[in-house]
Amino acid sequence: MAFSLHGVHVPHRKHTQDKPVVRMDAPNTVVIPMVMHIGKPARLIVKVGDFVKVGTKIAEADGAVSAPIHSSVSGKVVKIQDFLLSNGAKAPAVVIESDGEMASDETIKAPVVDSKESLMAALTESGIVGLGGAGFPTHVKFNVDPSRIEYLVINGAECEPYVTSDTVTMVERGADMAYALRVLSKYLGIKNVIIGIESNKKTAVASMQKLSEEVKDACTLQVKVLPAVYPQGGEKVLIYHTTGKVVPVGKLPIDVGCIVVNCTTLATIGSYLQTGMPLVEKCVTVDGGAVKNPQNVLAPIGTSMAEMFAFCGGLTVEPAKLIYGGPMMGLTVPDDTAPVIKNTNAILALTEKEARLPKTTACIRCGACTNTCPFGLAPAAISKALEKKDAEALEELSVNACMECGCCSFVCPANRPLVQNNKLAKAFLREEKAKEEAKA
Amino acid sequence: MNNKLKLAVSPHIHSGQSTAGIMRDVIISLLPATIAGTVIFGLRSLLVVAICVAACVGFEALFNFIIKKDQTIGDFSAAVTGLLLALNLPANIPLWQCVVGALFAIVVVKCLFGGIGCNPVNPAITARVFMLIAFGSMTVQAFPTVVDTVSSATPLSLGEGAAMPDLLDLFLGLNGGAIGETCVLALVLGFVYLLVRRVITWHIPVAYIGTVFVCSFFMEGMDFTSALAMILSGGLFIGAIFMATDYVTSPATAAGKLIFGLGAGLITFVIRYFGVYPEGVSFAILFMNILTPYIDSWTRHKVFGVGGKKA
Known part of the structure; x- marks a missing residue:
């Protein structure tokens, strides 16, 4: 039976879509929690007083479903503190005082990838997790029998209002995505790749069409332009609209032959494979009515919301809500010390007016x-x-x-x-x- | 920084749609019928409308005040009930009967069941049926004041062998009946408005009117004109467009709405042709209101990714 998946027309508010990504200055301190992924918390391997550089591993993956964590600045570990996670649980976090140098760890070099095994080992070391939202460790996602992969679906839908970090990544980092696609198709035998993008992202569509030509020799990349209807980027929605496959409740995409990766995850895989620099920085959309100069910022992981806002010209009015992610599914935080973590795609400072919701009244059974x-x-x-x-x-x-x-x-x-x-x-x-x- | 940050579960934005906004649209959609009724039946129509609306809003306000409940008249649903009730009454109805009808609609049918969203049946329809039985007032028909010729009663109460009124007259509403029910043109304008504003969908009105048409067509020996006269007469259009589509008392899904419309059409047809009352619209809607919870549970959407064959 064919489904017609409904959804809603949300206000787009993609103010930052056509602005270039700006790299942030070294923050004063970063707070890096040991849980930035789905799975077991990473195991800490530094102590207070240790000196670290950009890319230095500070925590090991603990068990099969976990991911290592690396320092995002150069400087000194000053504190290990408790960090309150969004689900109410606590995990340790490493506080690193930056020396302002942003010096890279000298041991970092591009990984040698010549087989599926070495690719998996590299992905595990990269610290890369699903950057679209859930933060599922990428090496776990790809570690399946390659014959089960019928489609690689790239999520470029980015259907949440305000958020444009994926869009600008698609526009600016096509080369990294191409590199990742070549390696993935070579060692995992991936031949069919489909990228789903909402129709309101014209520049991203154009960039991805170019990419499709570039990687023609390695795999077929089909660019699917989808209606800008929220939640187009929902994993199961995207799979259905790109491949026509229905993922049963309680099953994973791979059960219907699909692997879904976010476009920014793919670009990050590409840059890691070329340079060996693990996931230590993230492109984050900083927006919301209270932000003076909304833009996409390339920020070291662990940078506080406060420093991000300050970098964007500060807040013009006192915000009513601070949100990680978009306004449809994002999480509110109690204060602006909350750090950018691996899967943060946006931080929003909404004004009283933007955050105002109507009063709850009785259900009128409208359906x-x-x-x-x-x-x-x-x-x-x-x-x-x-x-x-x-x-x-x-x-x-x-x-x-x-x-x-x-x-x-x-x-x-x-x-x-x-x-x-x-x-x-x-x-x-x-x-x-x-x-x-x-x-x- | 500030201590005024709100913590909340997503979503953090809203469509802006509200109950009051929907009710406002329903009121706007009923304005053509109100104006047409006033033109056709005279200024007393407006008086009936004013009394019904004021009484409905007043009773709801009073009830909420007495039981110390948050005031709900701001959602305009009481005003809609008052307006619908008035449009279903003849212009020459005694005003005290309007007040009793409003009391029944708002207090008995709506507030005592818990207020908006909790009433099992449509308040205006139920009040109309109550008044029909209690006062016999609906049989005292008002006649158009704008036509000079001998006016007809609602065509449905004409005896056997009487000449059918002109179809154009029926479409324009130049025949006897309740204030808002006769002018089909005005009602269809309201329907279009509601569709454009996406307040209702086409399913119930089309299934309802379509069913009555098809049944009448066969009953009248495949006579197109008689079948057309049948659907243009009585309270079918106002009932199908405005009363049967009441959210609270009609099904949520498209399939449920089609079943609701079909059922209401069949009952209306049966009462019109075989019942003792000339008109069956109110009874039909009332009966389908009662079935709505069952229709709802039979017609839920199939959930994506649950059971059955994969697409």
Whole structure:
């Protein structure tokens, strides 16, 4: 059966799309948490007082699903402190005082890649994780039987308002992406590559079409221009719109023969393979009504929001919300000391007016939530089932299919906390399942 | 830095759509019918509208005040109920009956069930049915004041053998009936407005009116004109466009809406041809309102990536 995946037209607000990326000066200090990826926290290998340089490894990957972490500045480790993660848990973070030199570690050199094994080893050492949002370690994603990979899907949709860091990466770093594609296709046998880009990113589309010509000898790169409908960049949405494949709930893209990487991840793989410099800096969109000079900034990982804003001319008014990521799925932070981490694609300082949401009123059963949900869920019914703590009904309503894109809450005329309830419902089902397993 | 930062779960932006905005659109969409009714049935129509709207808003405000609930009249839903109720009443109705109808619609059907979103049936429709049974007021038809010729009653209450009124008259509303129901032209204008503003979709009105048309067409011995007269008469258009599409009491998905429209069409047809009442629209919608929760649970969307064959 063919699906027509719905979504919403969000305001684009891509103010920074056509501005060049600016490299930031060395920040005074960086705070680098040991959790910037999905999986086990990295294991610290430096101590207070150690001197490090840009690219010096400061933490090892711990176990199979983890990623090493490298210093993003040159200077001295001054503190190991507790860091509050977005999920409420705590992890250690290394505080490094920069000497302002930004001197690179002398041991850094391009990795030797001549087989699938050496490629995997290089990707593991690179510290690269999924930069589109989730931060899944890249070496884990690619470490599959190459015969299972039918398509490599590159995510260049970038459907969140404000955020343009992927767009500018596609425009400016086509060469790095080309290098990565050649290596991946050579050692993983990847032949079919599709990049999905929303139609409102003309410069990125042009750049990727050029790239497609360049890599013709190595693989077929198909540039798919997709309607600018949020959440076009949702992994399962993108796979469906580029390959026509449906990823079943609870399964991974590879189960239908796809690997999805974000375009910035791909560019970072390319630059690492050429230079050996691990993932220590990130292109971040700094925007929001409170920011004086919104732009894309190439910043050392660990730079605080405060220093980022200062670099962009400071804040013109007191912000009401500081957000990691876009306004549809981003996380708010309690203060501006929050650092840029590996998968930060934007930091936003929203004004009172931008952050103002309408009052929540009674559900009028208009059906906008279910008619907007890309996956056809019934958020209003899920909220009701959650209220009754009815696990059976929640299973029946397939709440676990929810990707938490927020379309339902965005369109709700009563501004009900629908996606928020979906998240709670998923957590509730996990608890119920754990309880049952404990009993059994 | 500041301590005023808000922490919240995403999303951090909103479409700007609101209940009040939707209700405002519904009121705007009903203006052509209100104006047409006033032209056709005289200024007393406006008085009926004013009394119904004021009574509905007043009763809701009073109810909220008495039970110490947050005031909800600002969402304009009470005003919509008042306007719809008025447009479903004849212009010559005693005004006290309007007030009783508003009381029934707002307090009994809406507020006692928990207010907006919680009423199981449409307040205006239910009040209309209540008034029909309690007062017999709907049988006292108002007649157009703008036509000189002997005016007809609503064509549906004409006996066997009576000549069908002119189709153009029916389309323009120059026949007997409730204030807002006769002028199909004005109602269709409102329909187009609601479609353009994406307040409603075409499914319920088209399925509803289409079903009545097709059934009448066969019942009338494949007579196109009679079938057309049948759908242009009575409260079908106002019911199908404005009452059957009430969010609270109609299904959410396209499939559900089609079933709702089909069911309402069949019931209307049966009552019109075989029932004791000349008109079946109110009863049909009321009955389908009651079925809506079931239709909703039968017609949920298929969830992407769950069960079945892969696309």
